[in-house]
Amino acid sequence: xxxxxxxxxxxxxxxxxxxxxxxxxxxxxxxxxxxxxxxxxxxxxxxxxxxxxxxxxxxxxxxxxxxxxxxxxxxxxxxxxxxxxxxxxxxxxxxxxxxxxxxxxxxxxxxxxxxxxxxxxxxxxxxxxxxxxxxxxxxxxxxxxxxxxxxxxxxxxxxxxxxxxxxxxxxxxxxxxxxxxxxxxxxxxxxxxxxxxxxxxxxxxxxxxxxxxxxxxxxxxxxxxxxxxxxxxxxxxxxxxxxxxxxxxxxxxxxxxxxxxxxxxxxxxxxxxxxxxxxxxxxxxxxxxxxxxxxxxxxxxxxxxxxxxxxxxxxxxxxxxxxxxxxxxxxxxxxxxxxxxxxxxxxxxxxxxxxxxxxxxxxxxxxxxxxxxxxxxxxxxxxxxxxxxxxxxxxxxxxxxxxxxxxxxxxxxxxxxxxxxxxxxxxxxx
Numbered sequence: 001x002x003x004x005x006x007x008x009x010x011x012x013x014x015x016x017x018x019x020x021x022x023x024x025x026x027x028x029x030x031x032x033x034x035x036x037x038x039x040x041x042x043x044x045x046x047x048x049x050x051x052x053x054x055x056x057x058x059x060x061x062x063x064x065x066x067x068x069x070x071x072x073x074x075x076x077x078x079x080x081x082x083x084x085x086x087x088x089x090x091x092x093x094x095x096x097x098x099x100x101x102x103x104x105x106x107x108x109x110x111x112x113x114x115x116x117x118x119x120x121x122x123x124x125x126x127x128x129x130x131x132x133x134x135x136x137x138x139x140x141x142x143x144x145x146x147x148x149x150x151x152x153x154x155x156x157x158x159x160x161x162x163x164x165x166x167x168x169x170x171x172x173x174x175x176x177x178x179x180x181x182x183x184x185x186x187x188x189x190x191x192x193x194x195x196x197x198x199x200x201x202x203x204x205x206x207x208x209x210x211x212x213x214x215x216x217x218x219x220x221x222x223x224x225x226x227x228x229x230x231x232x233x234x235x236x237x238x239x240x241x242x243x244x245x246x247x248x249x250x251x252x253x254x255x256x257x258x259x260x261x262x263x264x265x266x267x268x269x270x271x272x273x274x275x276x277x278x279x280x281x282x283x284x285x286x287x288x289x290x291x292x293x294x295x296x297x298x299x300x301x302x303x304x305x306x307x308x309x310x311x312x313x314x315x316x317x318x319x320x321x322x323x324x325x326x327x328x329x330x331x332x333x334x335x336x337x338x339x340x341x342x343x344x345x346x347x348x349x350x351x352x353x354x355x356x357x358x359x360x361x362x363x364x365x366x367x368x369x370x371x372x373x374x375x376x377x378x379x380x381x382x383x384x385x386x387x388x389x390x391x392x393x394x395x396x397x398x399x400x401x402x403x404x405x406x407x408x409x410x411x412x413x414x415x416x417x418x419x420x421x422x423x424x425x426x427x428x429x430x
Contacts, residue, residue: 043265044199045226047326048298049165051086051130052079056236056272056302060092060143063110064118071122073305077313080127082322084301086165086201087122088130089115091139098145104154105145119162130165130201131158135185136172146172151192159196166193167203168225182206183219190224203227203269203298217258221266227298230258234271236279238407241288242361244270259332262296268332269298276303276312283408285315286389287359290409293325294333294345294357320388321411324355333357336375342368342404346375353415355388360404369401372414380416387412 052074054062071087074080093115095105106115119129132139133154134146147154147168158166168189175181186204193200202225206216220228231244262268273292275285292299301316308316324347333347333355341361346354354375358368372383385394388411395417402410 043226045201045267046264047328047330048267048296049086049201049227050082050084050299050322050326051088051128051165052084052301052305053088053090053130053167053272054302054304055090056234056274057277057304060090060141062089062092064113067118068121070305071125071127073308074127075125077305077308078317079301079305080125082317082319083326084299084316086128086130086300088132088165088167088300090132090167091134091141091169092144093132094144096138096143096145098150102150102153103157104147104150107144115163116161123162128164129162130167131161131163132167132169133158133189134169134171135189136170137174138172140169140171142172147189148172148174151188152195155189155192155196155200158193158200159198163198163200165201165203167205169205177214179214179219182214182216183223186220186225187223194224201226203229205229205269217261217268221261226265227267227269229271230268231270234274236274236277238280238284241274241280241284241291259334262330262332264330267296267298270295272298272300272302273316274302275315276301276305276308281407282311282315283405285312287407287409289315289318289321290357290389290411291345291359293321294347294355294411296325296327296330296332296347299325318388320386320391320413324349324388324411324413327355337370342366344368344370344374348376349413351415352378353413356400356412356414358400358402358404358410358412360406360408363406365403365405367401367403368410369399371400372396372398372416375400375414377414377416382417384415384417385412386414 052070054066054070058066067087074084093106095107099105111118122129135148136146137148138144138146170177170182190202193202204216204220204225206214206229216228217230234240234244258268273288274280275289303312327349329348329350331348333345335343335345337344343359343361345357348354354377356375360366360368377383382395382397385396400412400414404410
């Protein structure tokens with residue numbers, strides 16, 4: 001068949017295959033997150049998932065042996081007890097070709113025991129297991145088979161292996177990747193996973209979130225996904241980390257303009273953490289961890305857990321900052337100030353407190369300040385400030401102010417100590 005006719009036939013077949021309930025999803029998919037009905041069971045990913053993925057450190061070179069030792073380290077380091085529960089594979093785990101039955105094949109050199117055996121080992125440690133799939137015909141580097149045309153088959157295999165988390169990348173899709181096609185590919189995989197009867201988190205990596213016209217955050221929840229990328233791939237550098245907060249990588253201010261799309265059961269995903277990898281200073285690592293927590297982002301460590309420095313371990317195990325990320329209210333933070341590289345971010349918390357991050361994007365130390373009223377606290381005679389990194393507690397009559405180191409953060413949990421009467425309320429999701 002001539003190429004032009006083959007392409008037309010493929011496009012027509014995809015259009016037919018994609019027709020279904022998700023294809024009819026309209027503007028409602030872009031509305032704010034639904035709130036669970038009183039008494040309803042908590043949704044999958046009721047709080048942002050936490051875990052580990054070795055791709056940021058090893059790339060596609062992750063092996064079964066690496067997964068085993070880092071899974072053990074997740075437990076021995078105390079991270080699992082703090083909520084890090086997913087141990088995830090990324091691209092490069094499977095062979096370029098399927099077997100005679102059309103099934104995915106794990107690379108025998110990297111995973112000699114297969115994926116089912118590896119998932120069982122991870123489960124034996126009390127953890128959950130995640131895997132990578134491409135929505136197209138191959139992964140981004142072309143070294144592994146994709147799931148295109150095999151979504152049901154692959155979902156059934158994942159469930160049989162004991163998979164708890166699927167990262168769906170958008171690479172080598174053989175038709176034009178319009179927003180409708182991107183949405184409906186996610187819906188196909190979501191339906192296939194749901195049909196297995198196994199609760200599985202679906203993380204939609206729509207073109208790595210780098211193309212604003214796909215706007216994955218506006219439609220991914222409606223497909224049944226629990227996570228969606230909102231930025232390009234991160235690298236281990238301060239510049240990359242900041243670009244995820246303030247552009248220009250994706251042409252918008254990261255999650256800061258997207259709080260209405262995040263909430264229990266669905267979260268904006270700025271990519272995995274680089275804490276502990278070369279390229280970020282200790283101050284930069286604390287900044288990244290604080291910003292991700294303030295944004296209610298998934299906390300997926302991406303370093304070698306068996307060779308962490310004490311500083312990296314302290315950052316990844318800061319229970320006070322983790323509690324901000326995992327707060328049951330499920331609200332994402334937003335910026336109330338960002339001029340001149342001096343940021344004030346605020347996130348409402350259950351019980352009426354707020355988490356305040358003072359972030360200094362500049363290379364010089366700076367005093368950054370805001371007020372209790374500006375961060376949404378009610379009028380009060382005084383306010384309690386807990387410094388989540390210094391582990392100190394203080395009080396203020398209303399000014400929240402700190403000297404912030406270059407490229408660093410100061411992070412507070414702020415609450416009214418003695419209320420003076422009714423005051424401003426935090427605006428609800430749009």
